[in-house]
Amino acid sequence: MGEHHLPPEPTDHHKGGKAVHADDLKPARRRRYGYYGSTGSGALSTICSVLLLLILLAGVIALVLYLVYRPNSPAFTVTNIAVYSLSNVTGPSAGLPAAGARAPNSVAASFQCALVIRNPNGRSSARYDRLTAYVVYRGEAITAPAEMPPLVQDPDSAVVVAPVIGGGGAAPVPVSPEAAAALANDVSYGVVSLRVVLLGRVRFVSGPFRSGWRSMYARCDMLVGVRKAPGNVGAAAVPEAPLFGNPSCNVDI
The missing domain is CATH 1.20.5 (Single alpha-helices involved in coiled-coils or other helix-helix interfaces)
Structure with a gap:
């Protein structure tokens, strides 16, 4: 039989050298x-x-x-009110459409209300525009809106306005039967609870700073003393009707 020869061992096997890994054969990455x-x-x-x-x-x-x-809201105060007319109206003058039909309930009213508007801002003037005023009784308007001229107010100042609301040939304002009956009863008693509403918009100016126009809703509640007119047709004209208590005013902007 022929002789079998084993393959030669690596030369570094006996020298204690380490084996070469495959990754070591890859080119080294340069770190930048x-x-x-x-x-x-x-x-x-x-x-x-x-x-x-x-x-x-x-x-x-x-x-x-x-x-x-920062501007604060203006303050309103009612100082006095004049009642020129306040009565229920029925029949053709109230808009009766046809003879024999039931007459609607309407109120013919005219007032002049003195309002003090105070600007509490010491650094800002106030500009008022699109002002209208009307009178409300038991949540129902009894006068048509009265337009008022624009108003300019200096800082930390007060101004008095006295708009005439209603009257002047204005048509009577329709109201509910309940409001008409309650008004007749209050007039006979001599005291009527009214609300003066003032609508418009306001802006504040302080040097180079100007705010945008803001909607304004002011309302003043008051108890007004009235006298019964002759003939039981409503309240008599009172140049300065007495105000009971302190009228309260609230303003929303």
């Missing part, structure tokens, strides 16, 4: 170090910090300006 990377990150961080500081500073300035120039 950016010399300007840290400088760019620092500049970006500085810019962000400056922008944040400016935003915070602008917010603080805006808050201070708002607290200093």
